[in-house]
Amino acid sequence: MARHGGGRGWYGKVLGAALGVALAAGGASAWSAQAGAVGGSSKTPASAKPAGAVKPVAVTIAHASDKGARGVNITIDDGPDPVWTPQVLDVLREYGVKATFCMVGTQAQAHPDLVKKVVAAGHRLCDHSVSHDTTMDKNSQTYQSKQILDAERMITKASGGVRPMYYRAPGGAFTPYSRKLAASRGMRPLGWNVDSKDFERPGTDAIVATVEQEVPNGPTLLFHDAGGDRSQTVEALDRILPRLKEQGYSFGFPVC
Numbered sequence: 001m002a003r004h005g006g007g008r009g010w011y012g013k014v015l016g017a018a019l020g021v022a023l024a025a026g027g028a029s030a031w032s033a034q035a036g037a038v039g040g041s042s043k044t045p046a047s048a049k050p051a052g053a054v055k056p057v058a059v060t061i062a063h064a065s066d067k068g069a070r071g072v073n074i075t076i077d078d079g080p081d082p083v084w085t086p087q088v089l090d091v092l093r094e095y096g097v098k099a100t101f102c103m104v105g106t107q108a109q110a111h112p113d114l115v116k117k118v119v120a121a122g123h124r125l126c127d128h129s130v131s132h133d134t135t136m137d138k139n140s141q142t143y144q145s146k147q148i149l150d151a152e153r154m155i156t157k158a159s160g161g162v163r164p165m166y167y168r169a170p171g172g173a174f175t176p177y178s179r180k181l182a183a184s185r186g187m188r189p190l191g192w193n194v195d196s197k198d199f200e201r202p203g204t205d206a207i208v209a210t211v212e213q214e215v216p217n218g219p220t221l222l223f224h225d226a227g228g229d230r231s232q233t234v235e236a237l238d239r240i241l242p243r244l245k246e247q248g249y250s251f252g253f254p255v256c
Contacts, residue, residue: 129148
């Protein structure tokens with residue numbers, strides 16, 4: 001999610017109490033005991049990353065598409081949400097598009113069925129921190145570590161053993177430390193080139209126009225499936241995906 005305003009954003013108010021419990025129960029010692037110990041499904045989609053030995057990846061922030069110069073990466077932030085994530089999945093399935101879902105740890109923990117549906121449909125997972133604190137870059141390394149590693153644990157457990165392949169800092173609040181930590185856990189730092197502005201609910205036409213105007217700037221597109229009414233996002237995707245296909249774009253994943 002782009003940095004819309006200061007502070008912790010909408011998750012800070014809704015999930016403040018849950019965060020305290022989650023962090024107390026899922027601190028560094030708990031993570032150390034569980035890392036690499038979550039068993040995966042015997043039938044994991046090829047696009048997913050099953051639990052097992054962690055291979056470090058590059059610390060640089062990824063933007064490029066694995067489909068090359070005419071590739072587009074659809075990324076969906078802040079969920080999963082029981083109302084909007086299924087609708088986003090339906091649109092993606094209709095057009096045969098795979099996406100990267102940047103999940104908030106507490107949301108994944110609350111809706112493991114949706115995390116599993118995302119994985120089963122061949123999409124990829126991305127760690128979007130425990131509580132979506134857009135001021136993470138202003139906090140201590142200990143705090144950043146708990147936000148990233150606890151979310152990784154929550155998402156992996158909710159998925160049935162599939163690890164996130166990327167880490168996207170809330171609001172783009174990366175630090176050298178957070179990028180290095182995520183990369184050491186096999187999660188490539190993930191940026192974006194085009195903010196669709198859907199989070200602000202400007203209207204479906206405005207979202208579509210923003211994407212069409214800015215997609216030449218780079219392949220990674222940012223949308224949201226939580227944080228409020230996402231009907232405009234669903235409608236915009238239903239229009240954007242076929243248009244991009246008609247223009248000769250192919251849909252892929254961010255480079256790892």
